Amino acid sequence: MGNANISEQTVQANRPEQKDPKKFLKLITIVSTFGGLLFGYDTGVINGALPFMAHADQLNLTPFTEGLVASSLVLGAAFGSIFGGRLSDTKGRRKVILYLAVLFFFSAAGCVIAPNTSVMVGFRFLLGLAVGGSSVVIPSYLAEMAPSDKRGRLVTQNELMIVTGQFLAYIFNALIGNIFGDTGHVWRYMLVVATLPAIALWIGVLILPESPRWLATKGKMGEALKVLNRIRSERIAQQELQEIQVNLSKEQKQEKMSFKDLGIPWIRRIVLLGIVLGSISQLVGINSIMYYGTQILENAGFGTKTALIANVANGLIAVIAVIVGMSLLNKVNRRPMLLTGLVGVTIALISIGISAHFLAGSPILPYIVLSMTVIYLAFFQGAIAPLVWLILAEIFPMRLRGVGMGMAVLFLWLCNFLVGLFFPILLVGIGLSATFFLFAMFAIIGVIFVGKKLPETRGLSLEEIEGIFKSKSAS
Template structure:
């Protein structure tokens, strides 16, 4: 029996237990968001001569080293989560977040900062894979979309928290050269909360089942489902594992099987598409973008809060839209919106260069861009990635897909300040708009609609080598709100 269980409180209903699990585990998403967003406000202070004295090259290096680490964290944490369990992986990540955050906070030089940012990235990447996988396996099918998307909400909430604290600390400690260290160290608080919280969270029943521990799996299901449904779901998991019995042990070799390779290609494509919109050029360098358009540093830090706020509000809208619109049209619509907005930023930055209106036009357009990104593209991406991989390969499959997402993120994070310095604001955003057109074409051609289909139907679609974007329903299969 699982000793680390929320079910020890007899007053907890299954719905309350799932809600608590979601809140506690998504502290990993909050850390993901804070650690990627805090650099936005910290960079201008790190760059001062009496601090780390950053150039455009070293700015890109400090920012993107975390993203490079995240790529490897995503790749290998998925395997660790498959081997040792989702819960143990999250406990380890919480400790790693704490240690590496302190390393970044006290870094005396650029090489030390880059080293600890890379190590912190391992934890960020690990959380980006493990948390949505854990949530997808704990949630009942009819609430899977809503619950998995809560992680995206916590990510953008973490980024908003970073922007708000950056602005406050910059005002309170305006004369302190070390204000960026205060910004970074605050990430230790959610790391401690995640570590404590994971001691009362049960392991995934689906992971137990992959290890042949069906008794433990059923015990957990009884705490997060009704009694009848717990027995029904454990049988579904047995059947699913039976169908996947040819895959003896999850390994990278399994990714060469043709039908699995099709899923991996789609997963990699989704991860890359989410990043080549250029979203993280705004999330990481929003303060610099607003400074270059005409705001002062302090005004840019304050104005950047609007980017964080709209991200949170748009994610709420995205959760609502996921229950009403298909995944495919929502993603394509979001990409059309972001691509159009990027083009407008490029045009307006050129036409209104030097104008007093330009800073406010750029701010309104970045807010519009993030509304499309966080309200459509990001929620759909993480939801689809959590659903398309077969059970035994879910950890490693997501790891590969998210690895390439982070590698793309790394390249953009590294190149953006260099591009901004070399070709200017207008040309940089027109460059991203071209990528957006390619992203729309990829999704239109390769992504099937998964809304209203069970995990088994999605798997069967890829297994049958069907190149259509329409998944056939099985009359005997219950539908879920994936």
């Protein structure tokens, strides 16, 4: 009887927390997407830090080591995305996000105090592990916490936080670069800002509950229901737990596909489509602008401090474009939207290439390049970026998702790494004009490939999409 009273008192104590599940879910979303904010800041801050870091009295970077400093984070992210998901399956989503917050802090702090290029590259690689891990774990966590009718909006909010992090990095770069630009270690001031959201993420994660779906996979149904009761009404919580149990039962019975199944034509078609989409999304040069935007504007004719300020426009348009793109996802067909994005990007890239070739040395060139990079980002962040991830999530049947998505994302990260590594070398070796013509060539390949090979997936079930690939292979 005493135990029953204690239990009832515990329920009563918890009730105020359960009265407003929407508010608690909003808090969960804000806290967990701090990982996305860190992702964005850490990939964007190098944009403004590199010009100062490269000086002879600092890290004395060559074009190759400059590319290595920028791209080592992406190489780490490729590994982090592979191991982050697996670790979260065994340890739990919440616990891994907590680990990532600690890794974000110490690796960001390590970059700040790095005495030479080797140490900087090492800590940037560790930072990449945190970035890659968060790119997998946080969307998974949000998808499992969100109600089904709000899942798309909450999960894509992480993408918004990434570009917001990059935008904030560009703002801080511009402020710090213009205020402290004459001091020796201004790049260290830019990098140290990244430790603050890492601390906020770590503190915030302490109040987050574990994913109810993960708890259910471990047989902890009571704990899963307790979490669901905090983020849903009592009736919906019970119903959702039953749905989770049914889905887990189906997944256990479903036969998973492996690499040997790539010999089957329709499976090979889907995997190849995913790999090409992931690769093209990076080979069109998006991260040349996100990592080296300041140097591009310097190369076009702006001074360093002016380039830092002008680069803020790139960050602002990226945020606006993602918001617009998110609002269009459920209103416009995937294929024409992606083709529009690729055509827009192609035109912007060719325009930069032509302008850099024929207007070299002209005072108007930096302004043309800036306006074209803004147009480029509007098309890329508004259409290509959100759609590539959405299409990759849609084209793979459940039993193929592990192998297919893993290969597509691996190629995406590797192409991101190659662009980051070789862009400074291309800039010195063949110049701004030829480099952007090269990116335009990949964009044209993307237009042709999507036009010929990508089926429309909007409004179709996974089974219907699978049927399209099977029928095309048979015909």
